[in-house]
Amino acid sequence: MDTSLHYLLMIVHSLFQKQVLGELSSLELTAGQPKILDYLGRHDGSVQKAIATGCQIDPATLTGLLNRMEQKGLIERKTKDGNRRSFHIYLTPLGWKRQEEVMSAFKKCEEKLLRDLSADRQEELIRTLSEFCGKMTDIEVLQ
Template sequence: MEESLHYLLMTDYLLFQKAFLAGVKETNLTPGQPKILDYLLYHDGVVQKEIASACHIEPATMTSVLYGMEKKGYILRKNLNGNRRSIYIYLTDEGRSLAKQVESTFRTMEEKTLKDFCKEEKEMLTAFLMRISKNIQGEVSDE
């Protein structure tokens, strides 16, 4: 059982997540917030729906996570062009600083995780994970 693909994927995810959250513990971020900060660092000023899709978070959950982030001063919501349905999300200066810290922690975790991998193995792993993701997304959308 310990060598089955599903077991290895779940175990590796949980170990990575646990180590990552320990690395950002002093920030008091909740589990969904780091990936949102990381996404906004490179896609600032996007609508909530785009963030939810990119981060694989349900829209209702996204609303509550963003509300908490706004309360903490990490993001701003801006209504552009008078369209109340299109609210754009922006990082504040504090949010940008925190996002950079999160990105640094992600990079450190990736380096530790892949320390014994050569460049070609890293590229292959990335390609395999992307194919797995594509296959799973195809299965979910087919249902």
């Protein structure tokens, strides 16, 4: 197996996504939707631009994902303060239920990955990945 950083990051992402989607297979969520549910669980009522930035999803791709999520009854778009030019995205009761199931799947997959690492190694891994995110997005992810 290639041990270059770029390869390992791509493979870890792909394998983690497969595990999460496997845990959630009965919910019929597509790639990208768990990430959006996670984001909205912390930022319900966000505008699309904020969701795209927060999830690192291209705005055009996000529009399609949100359309499918709206068709499934997971989200609803609402105007706020009479501003018809931008919609705010809210989780529906079904969306909140799915969000909880997604968070449970994330937690289960994370616990499986981290169970053999000491608390110090877990903290160092999270700190290193946070630093990588900050360098790649020019924002400070975690302090």
